[in-house]
Amino acid sequence: MVAVDSILPASWELPAHLVGRVGESVGRQRAMSSEGHLLIVLHTPPKPEDDERVGRYFWRSPSGQWRSSDLGDGLESLFRHVDQYATIVEKFDQQEEQAVSADDYFAVLEGLAPIKRATQHLHQVLQDAREAAPQDRMLINARDRAYALERQAELLYTNAKNSLDFAVAKRSEELAHSGHRMAIAAHRLNVLAAFFFPMATLATVLGVNLEHGWERHAPPWTFLGFVASGLLCGIVLTLLVMRPPPRVK
Secondary structure (H helix, E strand, O other), rough: OOOOOOOOOOOOOOOOHHOOOOOOOOOOOEEEEOOOEEEEEEEOOOOOOOOOOOOOEEEEEEEOOOOOOOEEEEOOEEEEHHHHHHHHHHHHHHHHHHHHOOOHHHHHHHHHHHHHHHHHHHHHHHHHHHHHHHOOOOHHHHHHHHHHHHHHHHHHHHHHHHHHHHHHHHHHHHHHHHHHHHHHHHHHHHHHHHHHHHHHHHHHHOOOOOOOOHHOOHHHHHHHHHHHHHHHHHHHHHHOOOOOOOOOO
């Protein structure tokens, strides 16, 4: 029987050697065997904000009977454990397909990272369990499903990371083109200012006022005409300054 203070189920009849290899916390995922007993220590699907992993334990007795700590009896419990990971990976797969921004891809990567690591270790543990119990051929199916899940999580993580890198690079390119256009517009305005600055300075200092006869017309209409002419010239100048610059190679 398992010791009362052990984190393993108390009803399990495990050798003391195996019980002694399990500490007060779950530790890493691993498979251990002794005297025909097989003990598999796994982690429940983790979340990004989880600081500690929650353990889940599977015991195969020398007679071939399987029991789990919280998923029932039989080897099906081990498949249910793998299916929980598969459901989460599928959720992130759908989330990655719907992602359109860098924030969306980062959310996929953040949530998938601990799942990716856990599935890698899960596959290795089931491979060790398969070698420890070669007579249990159903472990082959569990191991193969874990391997397929590991590959799916790895490919999904890689695709999401590549999409995030592309989104960042595309945004950087857009900012570079925008900065280039603004630099050209600023240069054109500086050229115009430099061209007219001496004339405007001399006119201001000397007070150049020419008699043109328009001052005798009705003031509102003359003023409005000047305003309209100024706006029209401003529009034409704006279109010239803001015209698309040559494409940067």
